[in-house]
Amino acid sequence: MNDLTTYDQQLARLGEAIAAEGVGRFEAEVAAAAARARRSNVAHVAAGVLADRSAPEVVRERAFALVCLALSAIRSFEPTGPVALTVARTAA
Numbered sequence: 220m221n222d223l224t225t226y227d228q229q230l231a232r233l234g235e236a237i238a239a240e241g242v243g244r245f246e247a248e249v250a251a252a253a254a255r256a257r258r259s260n261v262a263h264v265a266a267g268v269l270a271d272r273s274a275p276e277v278v279r280e281r282a283f284a285l286v287c288l289a290l291s292a293i294r295s296f297e298p299t300g301p302v303a304l305t306v307a308r309t310a311a
Contacts, residue, residue: 230287242279246272249279252286262289 233248242249249269256266265285268274274282 227291230290234283234287237280237283242269242276242283243272249283252283252290256286256290259290259293261293262286265289 230252233245233252237245237249253266253270256262256269262285265282268282269279269286271279
């Protein structure tokens, strides 16, 4: 399993935890996901909403879904093999 698949799995587990307990319980994790989206130049508006602690929780949860979708979409076009591991390490 490569680093990219692992990150997708981490986002999926985080999504399940957010669904069960709310986005407010995972501020550090959602901030990291928002930052990664910004670094990847995807979902800028959704990333901003996700990081905004004053936004309603349901809005932030929807923004999290959009951020995950965008991050997953760009990774589906990234190279595989040793190059992919280098891309994943430099993006983190």
